[in-house]
Amino acid sequence: MPLDFLTSLLTAVGPSGYETAPATVWRDYCKGFTDDVHADKVGSSYARVPGKADGPRLAVVGHIDEIGLHVTHIDKEGFLRFGSVGGWDTIVLVGQRVRIHTKNGELIGVIARKPIHLLKDEERKSAPEMKDLHIDIAAKDADEAREMVRVGDVAVIDADPIELRPGLVVSRALDNRVGCYVAAEAARRVAEAGGAPGDVVALAVAQEETGFAGSRTSAFALDPDVAIVVDVTFATDQPGIELGSITEHGLGSGPVLTRGTTLHPEVFELLYQAAEQEGISFSLESSGRGTGTDADAIHLSRAGVPTGLVSVPLRYMHSPVELGALEDMDAAARVIAAFAQLLEPGMTFER
16 A cells, blocks of 8 residues: 555645645656546646546546635734634644645644633633634734735644554545545556556546535536545544444444435445455445535536445544544555446446
């Protein structure tokens, strides 16, 4: 498993709308197994492995963006006020170091609020609102701060990846560099096998966390015959998770295959067949409405795209300490690569 590739993806800063750095890492890796690697004007990237017959064109889609912050105001003392790019639980932001992407390069700051000694009783009992927090860049005043930072600059939590123990990675941005990693690895496996019946196109799409822009434009441009979206889902082996509305799938249990009203049943059955055929452990998830992933946009592209969803269990989603298992990522790539080989010429997915 190319851990260096995953580490490079996770280290690169790329909140929604500013995905250039991780997208470059992704494309450079894909150039190792195909010459057909490109980027578009939205910030999405693709890598195509040519088919060896006239089988359906498969798109394997992960989103390259991550959640982050953006500077909304610089006050007269030189402190930065900020808003969210994507969804945050503000309680995890207090006391974090941040990496701010500026025109002069990266700048480190810290997110802070009043010390606990000065908090009122009601403030201690509730999560802070984002308006009550600030970023301190150690500027002496507003003029100095404005020389360093502009309104609209984006930031991420300064939390690079580590292996908490062998095979378990903790980092910011696993949601969803994991999906891009799996998409590239599935395409690489297909390339090493000499191709699949149809083209296999891995995609690292932009702006999922803020409205599915990259998946909408990429699906329209590519017009695939079938698509597999790769994202993360909630690992259930952590305190506070209640089973019932969700299925049990902890770290190390393999990929999660989703059935649902917006997902194509035949695509699901072929994913199920591929996993069983490869002897890969997996679990199932059911969705009664949208999935909250790029699949929600892709299945509606043009006249409709038969779409499936493969997810990797993840603890502590949308935090700086997202935790995932390498074996689940590898298993997801193997399932999708095997799925690609099942797409024989003449398949239409009509129903």
